[in-house]
Amino acid sequence: MATEIDLVPEVSSLPEIYLTSDHAPRYRKLFKMFKESYGEYPDFVTRSPGRVNLIGEHIDYCYFSVLPMAIEGDIVILVSKNDSRKINLLNGDTKFKQESFALPADGALVSIDPTVTTWANYFKCGYLVAHQYLSESRPSFKLPAGMDVLVDGTVPAAAGLSSSAAFICAAALATLRANGITSVSKEQLTTLAIVSERHLGVFSGGMDQSASVFGKRDHALYVQFQPQLKCTPFKFPDTEPQLTFLVANSLVTANKHETAPVNYNLRVVEVSIAAEILAHKYSVSIVQDSGIGTGTLRGFMEAYYKEYEGALPWDGEVLEGTIRLKQMAKLVRTVFSQMDGYTAAEAAEELHITVDQLQERFLSKTPVRFEKLKLYSRALHVYEESLRVLQYLTLLLHPPVDSVSLFHDLGQLMNKSHDSLRALYNCSCKELDEICEIARSSGSYGSRVTGAGFGGCSVHLVTSQTVQDVKKALIERYYRVRFPDITDAALEDALVISKPGIGSLVYTGG
Ligand code: NG1
Ligand code: MG
Numbered sequence: 150m151a152t153e154i155d156l157v158p159e160v161s162s163l164p165e166i167y168l169t170s171d172h173a174p175r176y177r178k179l180f181k182m183f184k185e186s187y188g189e190y191p192d193f194v195t196r197s198p199g200r201v202n203l204i205g206e207h208i209d210y211c212y213f214s215v216l217p218m219a220i221e222g223d224i225v226i227l228v229s230k231n232d233s234r235k236i237n238l239l240n241g242d243t244k245f246k247q248e249s250f251a252l253p254a255d256g257a258l259v260s261i262d263p264t265v266t267t268w269a270n271y272f273k274c275g276y277l278v279a280h281q282y283l284s285e286s287r288p289s290f291k292l293p294a295g296m297d298v299l300v301d302g303t304v305p306a307a308a309g310l311s312s313s314a315a316f317i318c319a320a321a322l323a324t325l326r327a328n329g330i331t332s333v334s335k336e337q338l339t340t341l342a343i344v345s346e347r348h349l350g351v352f353s354g355g356m357d358q359s360a361s362v363f364g365k366r367d368h369a370l371y372v373q374f375q376p377q378l379k380c381t382p383f384k385f386p387d388t389e390p391q392l393t394f395l396v397a398n399s400l401v402t403a404n405k406h407e408t409a410p411v412n413y414n415l416r417v418v419e420v421s422i423a424a425e426i427l428a429h430k431y432s433v434s435i436v437q438d439s440g441i442g443t444g445t446l447r448g449f450m451e452a453y454y455k456e457y458e459g460a461l462p463w464d465g466e467v468l469e470g471t472i473r474l475k476q477m478a479k480l481v482r483t484v485f486s487q488m489d490g491y492t493a494a495e496a497a498e499e500l501h502i503t504v505d506q507l508q509e510r511f512l513s514k515t516p517v518r519f520e521k522l523k524l525y526s527r528a529l530h531v532y533e534e535s536l537r538v539l540q541y542l543t544l545l546l547h548p549p550v551d552s553v554s555l556f557h558d559l560g561q562l563m564n565k566s567h568d569s570l571r572a573l574y575n576c577s578c579k580e581l582d583e584i585c586e587i588a589r590s591s592g593s594y595g596s597r598v599t600g601a602g603f604g605g606c607s608v609h610l611v612t613s614q615t616v617q618d619v620k621k622a623l624i625e626r627y628y629r630v631r632f633p634d635i636t637d638a639a640l641e642d643a644l645v646i647s648k649p650g651i652g653s654l655v656y657t658g659g
Pocket of ligand 2: 311312314405
C-alpha cells in the first residue's frame, strides 16, 4: 500500500511543531507578506525539507541504495489560486526578485530554458511534472490553475543539502493541490520529482527527492531504488554518549547546473560508459535505463548475476549484496587497465564501436566536456561506496555492544567514503578536505563531503561529548582563518547539528 501525504485541515492550526518552535515567527511573517502582496491569506501551504546524506554518494543514479535523512531546513510555499492564466512568484528573501510566467492557453506544458539562471525555473520544474501527472492521470483535466505564490527557504542554496529537490517537491505538491488533488502517494510524488531536474539539464538520481518526501522525525532513511523505490525509516541505536551528526558548510558554493558538463553530468556519463564496457566484456546486456538512455552499474551487476534476488530475507540480501559488490570491484580492476582514463577513441574501441556511435549513444542527451573518461576510478568508487552503505547499515541495525567501537567503525566508513570521493570521484575540494582534517583531529570519528560535492557541505560523526570541541576547532582553524569577517549568525548557519525532520506536507486552509 502506498503511503499518503499527510493533510492537515486548517492553516490556522498548523501542527504544533511549527507553532511552538522557532518556525512560528517565520510563518507569521510569510502570511503577512502574502496578504500584503496578494490581498488575501493563502489557500494552503506546502513544505518540503532538504537532506543530508550520511553515506552513499554519487551512487543513486546507478540505482544503488543510499542512507540520507531529511533535515529541518525546508522550502515553504504559500499558495492561492488566481483567475488569470499566470503563475506569480514572490520570495520571502527579497534578494530573489519577483517573477511571473504565463500558462500556455492551449494547456501545453510550460517551457523551461535551462540557460537562463532564475529561481523561477525550480518552481517551473515542479509545476511541469505535476501538470504532466494531472494530464495523464485525469482524463477530464484541461487547464491548470493560475497561482499566486510565495516561496521561502531555509536550506542554503548550492550547498549539497538539496535545496533544489526540496523546492521542486514543494512546488509539485503545490501544483497538484491547486488543481484539486487532495491525496497523492509519497512514491508518486517522489517519482514525479525525480525526473524534474532533468528539465534544468541535471541528470540526477533519486536520493534527494526520496529523502525530502519520506523524511521522518528522528529517523534516517534507507532508500532503495531497485527493484522499486522503497524508503525504510530507521532510528539510530541508543548509545552513551549519543550519536550526533554535525553538518559543516564549506561556504564554497557549487553550482551544479553551470558546471554539469564537466562535473555532475560527466560523472553520470562516465559510469554509464563503464557499465556498458563491462557488459560488453562479459557478454551480457543491461536492461535498465540510467536516464541518459544507457545501462547502469547496478544493471550490469544484475545482468552479470542474471537475476535479482530481492526476495531474500534482509540479512541474506545484505550478505548477497556484499559478495556481489566485492566481485564487481574486482571486475572493474580487471577490465579497466588504464587507470588515468580513456579518450573517446579508446572508450569506443573497448565497445567495438566508432567514435560517432559513442557520441550518439552516450554523449547526445547532455553536453559534456572531457579529455579522458575516468572509467576505472568512477566505477570502482560506485561499487565500493555501495558496499560501504551496506556495511554502515549493518552496523546501525546490529551495533557492537561497545558504543566506541560502533562510532569508530561507522567513522572509518565515512572517512573511506570521503577519500574515495576525493581521489576516485574527484568531487571534493581543498576547503572540504581541510574541514574533514580539522574535524577528525579534534574529535570527529568520521568526516566526509555530503551531496554532490565540488564545494558545499560536509557531515561529521561526533557525539554529544565531542561536538563542541569539533565546532570550536572548525571555527578557529577554518572559518575565522578563511572568512575573517564572518559574523556569529553566519557561523551558526554554517555549523548545524542535524536532526532528522519530517518530509513533504500540505497544510490546507478551510
Ligand atoms: P546535491 O547535493 O543536491 O547537488 C546531487 C544529486 C543526488 C546525488 C548527489 C550525490 C540532485 C537533485 N541531486 O545532490 O541525486 O546524486 O548529488 O550523491 O541533483
Ligand atoms: Mg540540488
